[in-house]
Amino acid sequence: MKYAKSLIGAVLGASVLLSSAVMAENHVITAAVTAFKPMVLKIAPGDTVSFENMNGHISNTVFTNKDQSKTEYIPTGAEGWTSGMGDNLTTKPLTVEGIYLYKCDPHWGAGMGGVIIVGTPTNLDDILATKPKGALKRLVKKAKKALK
């Protein structure tokens, strides 16, 4: 009896996993010269994102500050990513809701970065509280505009 119950549980669990896997979508962001297109992408929790045409580019959620410390502008509990130079990358399912900022290291000076908004932008105030400057400020502005 106990065995039967756990078996039913396992089957139910597997079918829930399967249905969420079927519903999850993959979205494509294409690197073009010194821009990611689309620059702002809104997706549902559990979706994945593929970065394509990445020859000469990097997709990186780790930002280096002036004092060489590192900051990730992603929701608490989320996992960021850093692609290899020139590598196309597909993220793991982005399950934690919020705003994810990323940049291309070689072209960050030209403002090459992007915004992925997963579900509800839970960390918008946290990001604004860091008083972003320069290209980062521009990214946050785009995010806010997309949320209106």
Ligand SMILES: [Cu+2]
């Ligand atoms: Cu680039």
